[in-house]
Amino acid sequence: MTQTSPDTPSGDTVADAEALHFIQAALGALARAAISYGITHQTFASMSKHAFFDEARQYAPLKGKPNSDSRIAVLTGLSRRDVRQLREAGPPEPPKPSLNWRISQQWSSLPQFLDENGKRKPLPRTRHAGGEVSWDALVESLSQEVRPRTVLDEWLRLQLAVLDDQDRVVSTDENSHLKRRGDETLTLRIAAQMVNEALRIAQRSPQVSYQQPVRGLLSCDYGHRMTHTSAQQVYLAATHQIMPILDDLNRMIVEFETLDAGKADANYRVFLGVIYRYLEMGNEPMLMLDDSQPA
Structure with a gap:
């Protein structure tokens, strides 16, 4: 029987530490974006409180029943008074494109x-x-x-x-209407939507038939332990091959939005996007573990 020393973290502890590391990096990026937009800590904290409440309402309901104020308080650490106020306030208005x-x-x-x-x-x-x-x-x-x-x-x-x-x-940017030079915060709203959609899609069954249209697909390519030159070549290849496709799709979207304006059944949306970047390993947590490290 293998003995575990008191200093050796359990599997759950390792997973929790990795999750905290990833969330901390994400919060750092959000804080930079908030500062760039002039959003104060007070406003950011209020948005965070509402996000916790909104997600906890739907989180793992017991016996198929909506989560009560008490359970939401347990899941989030919010006081029951805060939960009640958030419930009575209703959903915030959705952000508008800049x-x-x-x-x-x-x-x-x-x-x-x-x-x-x-x-x-x-x-x-x-x-x-x-x-x-x-x-x-x-x-x-x-x-x-x-x-x-x-x-x-x-x-x-x-x-x-x-x-x-x-x-x-x-x-100065002929390839994409999504890219911003010198200001990373413009794509924040798009990135947030993409992360949200990716998480939802990733939780679904991996059995996908490409013969019939499906509501959502998640496909990722991830490379590591490459030289700077190799990583840069993959990045440039993505830029040249993917962005013209997105531009064509954007023109198609605008055309159909115009044709469908005012139709009674025009209540569907399509979300398409690509995130690609290259960086030195260790600078920020990745979505996939380095498979060279011991489990």
């Missing part, structure tokens, strides 16, 4: 803003120079509350666009 996101999506999907290769056209800065196919027209079609020049200054600061010698706004 203006920059909507501008980027329109510029990369509407035909009048695309060239013959499906790439973003350089846009004359003013309506006087470009009419309805101009930067001013694009911004004003989405918001009347901010000046197009103010938005442009922010895009120039973030290096999302440059002005050429003809006073045209030129996108």
Whole structure:
């Protein structure tokens, strides 16, 4: 019989420590994003409290019954008073896409803003120079509350666009309406949705038939113990091969959204996305364990 020393953590303890490490890294990323958006700790804490309550309401219900306030309090550590207040308050309003996101999506999907290769056209800065196919027209079609020049200054600061010698706004990112240069927080909402969907899909049966459409699929490729050059080559290959596909799909989505607007059964959504990056091992926890380490 194998003896275990008091200093040797149990399997559950190891798993808990790894989970805490992963959650701590995720919280660090969220904190950076919150600071970038000007979200205070008080607001962040309130959002976290509501998230705990919302998830605990549906978490492992006993005998098929909704979780009571007492059980939610046990699961989350919230007081019963807090649980009652959260229940009475109802769900928070869903976040709305930012203006920059909507501008980027329109510029990369509407035909009048695309060239013959499906790439973003350089846009004359003013309506006087470009009419309805101009930067001013694009911004004003989405918001009347901010000046197009103010938005442009922010895009120039973030290096999302440059002005050429003809006073045209030129996108510096021709591959995707999802990517942000110099500001990682724009994709936070998308990443959060992707993580949520991935977790839901991963909990389902792995038996999938590709002959019939299914509600959700999760497919991941994960590589480790590669040199920087090799990891970079995989990353660049993903960029060149995947982003044109997402751009085509985005244009299809915009087309169907237009065709289906106002239809009684237009209550379905499609969520497609890709997360890819390469980094030095050990800098942050991964979704998969290093298989070279002892179990």
